[in-house]
Amino acid sequence: MKKxxxxxxxxxxxxxxxxxxxxxxxxxxxxxxxxAGKKAAALLLDGLYNPAEHSWGMGIxxxxxxxxxxxxxxxxxxxxxxNVPFFFRTWVERYRVFENGETLIxxxxxxxxxxxxxxxxxxxxxxxxxxxxxxxxxxxxxVQVCPVGATFQTVDGVVLVDAEYCIGCRYCIQACPYGARFxxxxxRTAEKCTFCYHRVVRGKLPACVxxxxxxxxxxxxxxKKASPLxxxxxxxxxxxxxxxxxTEPRVYYSNLDMEVR
Amino acid sequence: xxxxxxxLNWRFGWLWFNKEKVFMKSWQKIPEQIRRLLVLxxxxxxxxxxxxxxxxxxxxxxxxxxxxSAVDNIISQPLRYAGQVECGDCxxxxxxxxxxxxxxxxxxxxxxxxxADHIENPDEVELLAPRGRGYCPLCHEYLPARPTGxxxxxxxxxxxxxxxxxxxxxxxxxxxETPRECSACHAQIARTxxxxxxxxxxxxxxxxxxxxxxxxxxxFRPTKPQTREFCGGCHATQTPEIKGIPQVDLxxxxxxxxxxxxxxxxxxxxx
Numbered sequence: 001m002k003k004x005x006x007x008x009x010x011x012x013x014x015x016x017x018x019x020x021x022x023x024x025x026x027x028x029x030x031x032x033x034x035x036a037g038k039k040a041a042a043l044l045l046d047g048l049y050n051p052a053e054h055s056w057g058m059g060i061x062x063x064x065x066x067x068x069x070x071x072x073x074x075x076x077x078x079x080x081x082x083n084v085p086f087f088f089r090t091w092v093e094r095y096r097v098f099e100n101g102e103t104l105i106x107x108x109x110x111x112x113x114x115x116x117x118x119x120x121x122x123x124x125x126x127x128x129x130x131x132x133x134x135x136x137x138x139x140x141x142x143v144q145v146c147p148v149g150a151t152f153q154t155v156d157g158v159v160l161v162d163a164e165y166c167i168g169c170r171y172c173i174q175a176c177p178y179g180a181r182f183x184x185x186x187x188r189t190a191e192k193c194t195f196c197y198h199r200v201v202r203g204k205l206p207a208c209v210x211x212x213x214x215x216x217x218x219x220x221x222x223x224k225k226a227s228p229l230x231x232x233x234x235x236x237x238x239x240x241x242x243x244x245x246x247t248e249p250r251v252y253y254s255n256l257d258m259e260v261r
Numbered sequence: 262x263x264x265x266x267x268x269l270n271w272r273f274g275w276l277w278f279n280k281e282k283v284f285m286k287s288w289q290k291i292p293e294q295i296r297r298l299l300v301l302x303x304x305x306x307x308x309x310x311x312x313x314x315x316x317x318x319x320x321x322x323x324x325x326x327x328x329x330s331a332v333d334n335i336i337s338q339p340l341r342y343a344g345q346v347e348c349g350d351c352x353x354x355x356x357x358x359x360x361x362x363x364x365x366x367x368x369x370x371x372x373x374x375x376x377a378d379h380i381e382n383p384d385e386v387e388l389l390a391p392r393g394r395g396y397c398p399l400c401h402e403y404l405p406a407r408p409t410g411x412x413x414x415x416x417x418x419x420x421x422x423x424x425x426x427x428x429x430x431x432x433x434x435x436x437x438e439t440p441r442e443c444s445a446c447h448a449q450i451a452r453t454x455x456x457x458x459x460x461x462x463x464x465x466x467x468x469x470x471x472x473x474x475x476x477x478x479x480x481f482r483p484t485k486p487q488t489r490e491f492c493g494g495c496h497a498t499q500t501p502e503i504k505g506i507p508q509v510d511l512x513x514x515x516x517x518x519x520x521x522x523x524x525x526x527x528x529x530x531x532x
Contacts (some may be wrong), residue, residue: 018304018308022307022308022311051324063408064408065408066400066407066408066411067404067406067407068399068400069399070371070399070400074342074370074371074375077341077342077374077375078340078341078342078375079338094406095406096405096406113399114398114399114402115404115406117402117403117404117405121405121449121452121453122453122456124405127404127405127406128406128408129406129407149326149327152325152326152327152331153325154324154325154327154332155324155325160327160331160332160335162327162328162331162334163331163334164328164331164334165328165331194335197332197335197336198335198336198337198338198339198340199340199342201336202340204340204342204344205344207341207342210342210344210345210368210370211342211368211370211371213364213366213367213368213371213400214366214411215366
């Protein structure tokens, strides 16, 4: 009996405290719910953009790329990517395949400053440029590994990072087979190509596509009949990078060489 | 325990009204240890629901399994590149010239830089274009990896010290004179040929090139030799022997292939 009496009071107090603190915990939730509702209205850009009506993708024609690197440069300017090597949302690689079967791949500063003619070209058997970026996979490994659900795929097929929820653990950077992610040196959160989502929802092209001088990059709808991307996919033999990984990329290459990985 | 029940009854009596007795009876029938577990379970479930509502952001799930406001943050990022449609609103004259020339597919902002700020404040933010020799070679410097046919120069030997805009108007970059040399655009082929045995064979010996090809390269294409006899003019044993030129019997060599299907005429070394 004595034992019970001793237990009674703490339990009641405990229950009271639990109920009180629960009410307190719910409060910010209710407050934020109102605010979030407001923001979501802005997201739809006053009803001008409905993500469910779109499905974005990109085509890249290797035969047209001249390796000027304007895409990598524009991307850095548009998205405030730190202007130092190693941080790229998009970059251009140069492949040089030599007679002896050796392949050299380089991308000096992501091609932001272009390329220089380096080797004795007599022994080159073929050489070309390959622009690279996040492949916006339909089956994205980076989304699978994120422990806090900070990276996700939108309805229109763009893989994005929630910078507020990202804890900077770099699992996604490891998981991405295309090396498309990096840790932003200031915010310490994962960053990657967003297909310039802020431009796309306003009906503009991604910055890299906008500045490409030879139309080597084609951006558009995947599931509409009258779309430059669908035409590109109809007129070319296309391939994706690392198809064996089953990531189902949304970035399609035409005239891609077997050496490209 | 009895006191506790009374208090409970007074506080939550409204929950069961007259059914109180029925409820209490069936409640009493449950063994003590199960009752405790049930209470604990209900508490845990409530606690779980509360913690869950606290941890999951309220706008999660509006579009998918993510915060709607995360997308909001991403799209609220300011634009730097305006797009060349906007440029044409004010600079019609330049657009007209540009859209008629070779640079018709080149966006204004490639050379002039991001223009969104300039469109907001045309008087305060001025856009400049590179005027030295450094910028144009980003696209037009000779690189073997560039697709052939794309106009390329070797800037070390191409009018050194002269800025590009001295001769080329960037909005309509016609060469000041129609290029005589094929190497102006086909630099890689010219370079390969220059180290081969065909170095002294002019391009036009094999490629019949319409004059218009220099102006509209894609609409008027040069020809390629279509017969084995064309190469045989020098390389067949039937023709008079010329010192140093390898010759083969066309009857037995190469069967049904045209010569250039095996030999690269710009670097025709057989071994």
